[in-house]
Amino acid sequence: MMLLVTSLLLTPVSQAARTDNQDQSELTRWVKTTIEQEIADYAQRQRWPDYEANIEINVPSAVTHLPACPTSFYISAADQQSLPVGYLRRQVECQTGDQPWKLNITVQVSLRLPVIVATTPIRRDTKLTATMVKTQTLTLSRAEAFATRPEQVLGQRTLRRVRSGQIISPLQLQPLWMVEEGESVMIIASKNGMAASMQGEALQNGVKGEQISVRNISSGKVIQAIVVERGKVETIF
Structure with a gap:
């Protein structure tokens, strides 16, 4: 696992060398360090397993015509992309000296790590089981959502x-169904602070907070109720 170093959106970086103009290779190294920190921070939050990151930095050659930053420069995100994979845009800024400057740079990040893939074709609205998925190490070069642990996807249904x-x-x-069509549910009916319960049958699938049709077993009447938890719905008269 890569060493985690906490990164901020706006990260101050000290400049060791002092030249008349900004050194391109030095700036490239600092940008790469910042991106490595950003990836490591994201990886810890998402509980990624071991991964390898390939980072390509494109710093415009025009940087060599800019004055060297006398104290420090800052690197900040110039896009709305939260997943640090694929094409990234960053802005480097020197806020000190007689001639402060800003420079836009681009970064291409590819990751190689274990991700969850389908072992077989899966139809729409299918509940995922352990036999349908596996872990496979792949190289990712685009900002597409992925899962790294089976528990992140098992039990959910495909859209x-x-x-x-x-x-x-x-x-x-789709989020995990709290109530599934055809299963028995407990109907909680409340009115004026009083509550009663009865057995019912779910006529639709539903996630928490969703309204579904439920049949009252004793009366046979179909009512609308809100899914409140696993196997339980609530209706208000």
């Missing part, structure tokens, strides 16, 4: 068809 070998994206999954 679209998934090809065999395709990376399972959490954004393409």
Whole structure:
């Protein structure tokens, strides 16, 4: 695992060398260090396993015409991309000296790490089971959501068809059903501070907070109720 170094969106970086003009190679090294820190910080939050990062920095040659920053310069994000993979934009700024300056640079990041992929074609609205997915080490070069642990996807349902070998994206999954069609549920009915419970049958799938149709077993009446937890719905008269 790469060493974690906490990074900030606006990171001060000391400049060791003192020349008349800004040194391009030195700036490139500092930018790479900042991106490495950003990736390590994100990896810890997401609990990634071991990974390898390849970082390519593109600093415009025009930087050599800028005056050397006498004290420090700052590196900040110039895009709205939270996942530090793929094409990134950063801005370097020198805020001191007689001629403060700003410079836009680009960064290309690719990651190699274990991710969750489909072992077989999976149809839309299918509940994922352990036999449908596996962990495979791949190289990622685009900012696409992925999962690194089976528990991040198991039990959830697909929103679209998934090809065999395709990376399972959490954004393409529906939250885990708290109530499933055809199963028995407890209906909680409340009115004026009083509550009663009865057995029912879910006629639709539902996530927490969603309204679904439920049949009252004793009366046979179909009512609308809100999913409140696993196997339990609530209706207000």
